[in-house]
Amino acid sequence: MHSIVFCFFELPSGAFKMKNTHLKILEFLKSELNFDYSGYHIAMLERRIQNRIVNVGSTTSEAYFEHLQNNSDEPPRLIKNFMINVSQFFRDPLSFELLAKVIIPDIIAAKQRSHDHSIRIWSAGCSYGEEAYSLAMLFKEYFDKEKVHFNLDFFATDFDSRIIEKARKGLYTSMSMKEMKLGLLNKYFTERGESYAVRPELKEMVQFSTYDLLDKNSYAPSESVYGDFDLILCRNVLIYFNQEFQDLILKKLVRSLASKGILMLGESEVPVAPYREKLRQVSKYCKIFEKK
Numbered sequence: 223m224h225s226i227v228f229c230f231f232e233l234p235s236g237a238f239k240m241k242n243t244h245l246k247i248l249e250f251l252k253s254e255l256n257f258d259y260s261g262y263h264i265a266m267l268e269r270r271i272q273n274r275i276v277n278v279g280s281t282t283s284e285a286y287f288e289h290l291q292n293n294s295d296e297p298p299r300l301i302k303n304f305m306i307n308v309s310q311f312f313r314d315p316l317s318f319e320l321l322a323k324v325i326i327p328d329i330i331a332a333k334q335r336s337h338d339h340s341i342r343i344w345s346a347g348c349s350y351g352e353e354a355y356s357l358a359m360l361f362k363e364y365f366d367k368e369k370v371h372f373n374l375d376f377f378a379t380d381f382d383s384r385i386i387e388k389a390r391k392g393l394y395t396s397m398s399m400k401e402m403k404l405g406l407l408n409k410y411f412t413e414r415g416e417s418y419a420v421r422p423e424l425k426e427m428v429q430f431s432t433y434d435l436l437d438k439n440s441y442a443p444s445e446s447v448y449g450d451f452d453l454i455l456c457r458n459v460l461i462y463f464n465q466e467f468q469d470l471i472l473k474k475l476v477r478s479l480a481s482k483g484i485l486m487l488g489e490s491e492v493p494v495a496p497y498r499e500k501l502r503q504v505s506k507y508c509k510i511f512e513k514k
């Protein structure tokens with residue numbers, strides 16, 4: 223009979239027990255694929271390992287560990303399983319409404335006052351690109367309605383290169399379209415069988431690239447050259463990480479924001495303590511903050 227050893231991790235919510243085999247699995251991923259699990263919520267990793275054990279039909283954690291070591295395609299699959307890449311256009315409609323009605327007009331008014339014709343945006347942890355294209359549509363709609371023109375330096379990044387390839391292709395199913403308005407769908411997409419393809423004029427507005435938000439050697443994607451962003455969206459990414467790694471990411475984002483720049487987080491996310499002082503929540507209904 224296998225003895226079960228528990229390891230204890232310090233989490234904000236207290237200590238959490240992890241099975242020894244699960245720890246071995248994570249150590250294996252670290253040595254084989256350089257996957258640094260230390261910043262992730264351990265409970266989430268546990269759930270996803272368990273889920274994978276069931277999916278491959280292993281009867282015990284130990285049997286799954288054997289499977290992992292003997293099948294070269296399993297380690298990347300397991301890492302992929304840790305990440306939920308689910309996204310959709312205009313996810314959290316109220317936040318996007320606020321962007322369209324308040325944030326974008328305010329950014330443009332400030333730019334007009336300072337005779338600055340460039341707007342810098344970063345969608346960090348953009349997944350398949352729905353978030354970035356949603357925002358690009360809102361800017362385009364505003365430019366057309368108000369008959370103004372600004373250069374958009376719009377960067378959208380994710381650390382998963384496979385996802386970024388898909389974002390560049392801009393091909394979506396109806397699953398991503400639940401919050402889409404018919405007018406925008408007709409204007410910015412072309413139907414291709416069961417899918418919807420982003421039209422070139424929208425695609426050209428966003429530059430997709432890979433970037434790891436945990437990279438300790440930079441504050442912003444190298445493509446953007448420097449930060450100074452007027453608007454950063456980093457939504458439903460912080461939830462994966464423990465306090466220490468959330469701190470690392472927020473340090474980067476706050477530093478990359480221009481003075482009075484806007485940061486938008488996911489609906490269930492709040493800035494960890496040191497950053498609450500540096501940010502002012504713009505609306506009590508949405509996780510939109512202004513850099514003080």
Ligand SMILES: C[S@@+](CC[C@H](N)C(=O)[O-])C[C@H]1O[C@@H](n2cnc3c(N)ncnc32)[C@H](O)[C@@H]1O
Pocket residue numbers: 305306307308309310313346347348349350353379380381382385433434435436456457458459462488
């Ligand atoms: C749930 S999705 C959120 C997508 C989109 N922001 C939204 O709210 O709909 C989380 C994304 O964060 C990305 N991600 C996770 N860790 C990351 C890291 N260290 N650096 C960059 N992106 C990361 C994942 O690949 C995934 O695409």
